[in-house]
Amino acid sequence: MCFYTYFVWYFYLFLKIFSDIFAFVSRERLHFRFDTPKGTAYESVKIAIETGYRHIDGALIYYNEHEVGQAIRDKITDGTVKREDIFYCGKLWNTFHPPELVRPTLEKTLTTLQLDYVDLYIIGLPMAFKPGDEFYPNDESGKWLYHETDLCATWEALEACKDAGLVKSLGVSNFNKRQLELILNKPGLKHKPVSNQVFSLSHSSLYFCSLFFFL
Numbered sequence: 001m002c003f004y005t006y007f008v009w010y011f012y013l014f015l016k017i018f019s020d021i022f023a024f025v026s027r028e029r030l031h032f033r034f035d036t037p038k039g040t041a042y043e044s045v046k047i048a049i050e051t052g053y054r055h056i057d058g059a060l061i062y063y064n065e066h067e068v069g070q071a072i073r074d075k076i077t078d079g080t081v082k083r084e085d086i087f088y089c090g091k092l093w094n095t096f097h098p099p100e101l102v103r104p105t106l107e108k109t110l111t112t113l114q115l116d117y118v119d120l121y122i123i124g125l126p127m128a129f130k131p132g133d134e135f136y137p138n139d140e141s142g143k144w145l146y147h148e149t150d151l152c153a154t155w156e157a158l159e160a161c162k163d164a165g166l167v168k169s170l171g172v173s174n175f176n177k178r179q180l181e182l183i184l185n186k187p188g189l190k191h192k193p194v195s196n197q198v199f200s201l202s203h204s205s206l207y208f209c210s211l212f213f214f215l
Contacts (some may be wrong), residue, residue: 036064045071059091060109069113091124095131097149102157122171126179152186159190171195
């Protein structure tokens, strides 16, 4: 067979595998836990700090902020680093977008870490789940329960947290161009996002991100 035939065949096979995986995930409504075995986060962060790492990316939903905070405090206590040497990034999860939940959620992270502030706090995703005790709320059929979110209202609540000294800088994650503009063009904007942490981003959004945040 010619190269074109092989290409078409393998491309079809790739699409078939991808569609099967997507169908399985959609059908089972899988969600992912990021928690680590007990003690591993503590040891990993201690070794990382001893090695020279200073930027630590964490989140309430990782279920290990207590260990991360303990490791940071221990390395401060033994003189390896000072608090200002560490740059800690935390994340606001999807179920805590309503403005009245933003500060209590950040304060919970600070209490768990036993730190006075975080260096960066970001909106983890531009979509919201139904507020409640479950990080991945489902209905009776197993489908995720989404919640209408006002990103500008959420951002204003984050700005209040910064003004209160609970966080040094604010950012977003996985925002596209339109969502970034929504924040940047918000009337009365007090604090611009300093970063857009991304897992997958289109070239146009990446260009926009670099143009407005990193240049």
